[in-house]
Amino acid sequence: MKTAFDKARNGLEVKGRFAYGAVPETIADSWRRCVRLGLDPVGKPEECVVSHTDLYQRRDQQDRVMRLVRPELELLSAQIAGSNFLVAFADSDGVVLDQILDEEFRTSTCGKSILPGSIWSEEIRGTNALGLALHTGASCSVTGREHFFAKEGTVSCLSAPIFDSSGQLIGLLDASSEVTARQYHTLALVNLAAQNVENRLFVEDHRGEHIIQFHPRQEYLKTQNVGMIAFNEDGQITGANRRTGELLTGLNLANAIKFQDVFMGQFRPLIEQICRGEIVQITDWLRSGYFARLRLTHSARTKLTNTQVLLPTDPIYRVPMAAGDIGTGRVFEDEALRQNLRLGRKSAQQGLPVLIVGAPGTGKNTTAEEIHDQLHPDQAFVLVECETLNLDAVEGQLIAQMKSKADATSRKQDTIDLNKGGTLYLDRVDLLPIEIAPSLNTLLNRVIQRRNPLLADGEWIIISSAQNSASLNDAIGPLRTIYDRLSGFSLYLPKLVNRSDFRHLCCAMLTAISPQHTLSNKGTDALKMMTSDHNLTDLNRNLRTLAIHHHEGIIRQEGVNRILGQRQLGISACTRCVGQMIKEVRCIEIRKALRDCNGNVALAARQLGVSRNTVYTHVMD
Structure with a gap:
């Protein structure tokens, strides 16, 4: 039996009309805006991606915010890790600037659409969490068929806006998944991550001022769920975080200029007491009580004892x-x-x-x-x-x-x-x-x-x-x-031999030592075999040895074995000659000569009076 929502969804897709009351209000409003824009709910959404230059400039402009956002994305990805998930950060235009996603979601239809530089504003992508949060300025979730486009009906996404200390929306956090059951838990985590970023931005913007943290419950003063108001030396308000407006409901902070406009009592005696590290009680003009303490920053003007x-x-x-x-x-x-x-x-x-x-x-x-x-x-x-x-x-x-x-x-x-x-x-x-x-x-x-x-x-x-x-x-x-x-x-830290990025490590070291040289894949494998019982210092020394003795260009497996392998030669024959006494003696003689010539095949061949191919055959095991 079809639910009221199913009927409304069917009406949207078939007739472009639906029963408003059968759909959550924010979703219904968004659907109406999309219909007015001429979007087709059963059509294919437009894939809009900004240029690489534009993406670079946007990231550069948001560098300060992204440095604070990235740890939150990493923490979110660890908290909601599982099959089919993505966490992302977008700027105030709905352009995705950073993301973390698992391989399963990356290969999905939606995963292929949520790319760095992709635009997710409502006007382009229809109803989605990023676009809806951007339009409303509030955190929201869009689940499955609540998306305007039917092709995105298998994904659940959640988004929370990030505001700076002046109240301007500067970005959004998003979490998307094909697992609908986790959305309510995830929305709380996304909101907390956005709040963490806002509070840190607020502190950065008001260093050198007095930042007072307050909350009705004292135990909450150590959490991110606190109101924060910044004051200058004269007690004038220079800023407040978003949580402050929620705690001081009923007071018009827009017209508040000084401490006395919000709280009872005098600013100077309070700040002297609070700067001593004490937790004090303050009361607003609606007679609501709060516990308050100083949010210490590097430039907070507290007296320090010379020690x-x-x-x-x-x-x-x-x-x-x-x-x-x-x-x-x-x-x-x-x-x-x-x-x-x-x-x-x-x-x-x-x-x-x-x-x-x-x-x-x-x-x-x-x-x-x-x-x-x-x-x-x-x-x-x-x-x-x-x-x-x-x-x-x-x-x-x-x-x-x-x-x-x-x-x-x-x-x-x-x-x-x-x-x-x-x-x-x-x-x-x-x-x-x-x-x-x-x-x-x-x-x-x-x-x-x-x-x-x-x-x-x-x-x-x-x-x-x-x-x-x-x-x-x-x-x-x-x-x-x-x-x-x-x-x-x-x-x-893992041992060198257990690191999956051994090739990256070799390439980075070799580039720093000699940009004219590169290392082939098989050459890297040969080097790893020789470095398995050694450390980064030995690896660096081996790469320097290769750069010194190898002509410019690609260092291949033969070169690694010839240049580095000769240091272990002298008493054992190669695998081709082992067990044949006459061949073993000749092989050992060739390998000793190669060692004495520091791996120079041509020089060893001339000293022995044999061809270079003969020397090569006893080098390659």
Whole structure:
């Protein structure tokens, strides 16, 4: 038996008319707009995609927002992961700028339509969640046959708008899936992700001002579901987030200029109390009560006590940033490694220390630098080599003092300013001498002071590395205290031989070493066989050896075996000659000569008085 909605849908497709009351109001309004535009519900929707140049310019304009959106997309994809899903970000014109989707959805009809640069405004794509949220300015869901075009009737999509601190719609988050049952749960996640982005944008736009967080329930002050109002030094309102309007229902914030226009009491006594870190109670003019606290930012004008922190000088240094794009030459294409890196970055952003665990040469230092570069590349990257740390170095200390702005000009260049924030990286913390633990604990007392759910200027990321985590779990005494403070998120690095992006890694390294050389697929396989028991340093050395001894162009399997294989030659014959005594002796002689000539076949052939083909036959196993 047909439902009222089925009848309305059939009327839309056959006659272009439908019973308005049989369809949800927002969907019915959208269908009417689409009919007026002359769209055909049983026709094929128009596939509109902006040019590559236009897409690049849009992404560049939205760079600040996209840096905040991308972690939310990654978190959403992990939360709703399953068959047939997509999460995306679109700008205020409905143009998709970024997306994450699984392979099953990618090959579906809708998946082939939702591409970077595709336009999903209602005027072009009919009723869909992105276009509807763009038109209404509110989060919405469009399920199955609620889509205007019948061809999109198998997909459920949800979308939530993102507003900046001035109330302008600047983008939309979208989640699409062919699994209808999960839509209500997913809509809550999409709304929360949009709220997170809005709050972070608000904080960035009002750094240096007093941002007051408030909520009727005190326990909610630590969540993203809080109202935030920004005030200048005189108590004038400079901005409010969207949640503020929802909490202060009945008050006209558009006409509010000062603190006293919204809340009872005086601004100055309140701000002095709240700047001391206290949670206070405030009341609006409708006599609704709220708990409030200060949202600390880098430039919040609170008084800080000058405290000396002792840092050992010799094993600590700041890594200079390379010119050009950050992350150049780093490869994280392996799926497991990329996922671990995403979670590590997310953890560091939220204030959790990150422990990088990996065998020697798996890229612990590179991974730490990548997390630093992705979160705050302009800040200091302070490397502490725990293996070489000693008591003498601690006693020969570097004093990093939290100085006032007046002292900033007199600060030495090599002094680490804790006020400016950065990344503290404790390399091989599992080798930390026990006598150093108290001094290092003093340092952690100063830098582990995360006050915000979002990494802000002036705050520190704490990263450490270890060869294995078992030794950390077995530690006792002061070392156990240090390890407990550094516990947070453990990022495990795969062995080089297990990385699925080995070819990408080789190509990136070789391009940095010698752009004139490339490596064939079989050459990569041969190199992987020779590098299976080695690390990234050995891989780099092997590639440099290949670049030195191989003529410019493609390095093939033969070249890898000839140049690198000769180092292992000398006592064993090739597989063709094994078991035949006379041939083995001659083969070993040829292979020794090739080794002594550093893999130069022509030179070895001349010294032995044989043809190059003869030498080749004993090189290739």
